[in-house]
Amino acid sequence: MADAGVCSRRQAKRMVANGKVTVNGKVADVGGLHIDPKNDDIKVNGELIEYDGGKVYLMLNKLPGYLTTTSDPYDRDIVMDLISTKRKRVYPVGRLDMDTEGLLIFTNDGALSYRLTHPKHHVNKVYLAWVKGKPDEKKLNNLRKGIKLKDGITLPAQVERLEDKKSDDNTSLIKLTIYEGRKRQIKRMFSAIGHKVLRLRRIQMGPISLGKLPPGEFRHLTKQEVKLLKKSTGDKNEE
Numbered sequence: 001m002a003d004a005g006v007c008s009r010r011q012a013k014r015m016v017a018n019g020k021v022t023v024n025g026k027v028a029d030v031g032g033l034h035i036d037p038k039n040d041d042i043k044v045n046g047e048l049i050e051y052d053g054g055k056v057y058l059m060l061n062k063l064p065g066y067l068t069t070t071s072d073p074y075d076r077d078i079v080m081d082l083i084s085t086k087r088k089r090v091y092p093v094g095r096l097d098m099d100t101e102g103l104l105i106f107t108n109d110g111a112l113s114y115r116l117t118h119p120k121h122h123v124n125k126v127y128l129a130w131v132k133g134k135p136d137e138k139k140l141n142n143l144r145k146g147i148k149l150k151d152g153i154t155l156p157a158q159v160e161r162l163e164d165k166k167s168d169d170n171t172s173l174i175k176l177t178i179y180e181g182r183k184r185q186i187k188r189m190f191s192a193i194g195h196k197v198l199r200l201r202r203i204q205m206g207p208i209s210l211g212k213l214p215p216g217e218f219r220h221l222t223k224q225e226v227k228l229l230k231k232s233t234g235d236k237n238e239e
């Protein structure tokens with residue numbers, strides 16, 4: 001805790017003695033406190049300590065209407081308004097369009113961010129797209145095979161039509177998994193088959209799922225999630 005800059009060593013001891021510290025969900029015991037800062041989730045007063053060699057990893061359920069940028073000269077709403085970290089500055093991994101919602105990962109781990117966004121790693125991204133009209137199977141097959149966009153043919157995608165009770169007769173809900181991250185890719189893919197995307201939500205990136213994180217909220221990734229994320233980009237070190 002002291003190494004992570006939370007408090008002094010003396011205060012740390014007192015907090016442990018007062019039951020304010022948990023390790024992997026269990027109240028820490030003063031007696032035999034053996035912890036592994038790289039793998040254990042350590043919380044003080046219920047708040048996760050950001051200590052992983054100074055690395056911070058967060059996920060946000062982005063709201064539509066927020067720009068994926070770290071600053072905006074026009075003072076518009078930006079994703080940084082929705083997150084906070086105690087001591088470290090973090091950056092979004094890739095970007096979502098202003099009107100796109102859902103999973104956005106943040107970190108100050110530049111090497112991981114680079115690997116996650118580098119085209120060669122083909123990290124999968126899963127989206128829910130509410131589109132205008134009812135694209136037929138032939139059109140969806142074109143998305144599955146790869147479709148010609150102005151910057152080249154897209155990689156094969158997984159495409160699944162979902163039932164959506166809330167959708168009216170002229171709207172469809174489609175789940176797509178893509179393995180690249182071109183600008184406005186999903187919208188351009190649907191536009192190429194003649195369907196406008198009305199609403200877009202990312203629900204997964206590599207091994208990380210949005211789960212039940214409420215819209216507009218963020219949380220720290222667990223150690224296990226960070227491990228999986230690193231593994232997904234072929235990082236053998238996973239440190």
Ligand code: URA
Nearest residue numbers: 097100184185186187
């Ligand atoms: N594809 C899009 O069209 N927009 C996004 O924000 C993400 C993927």
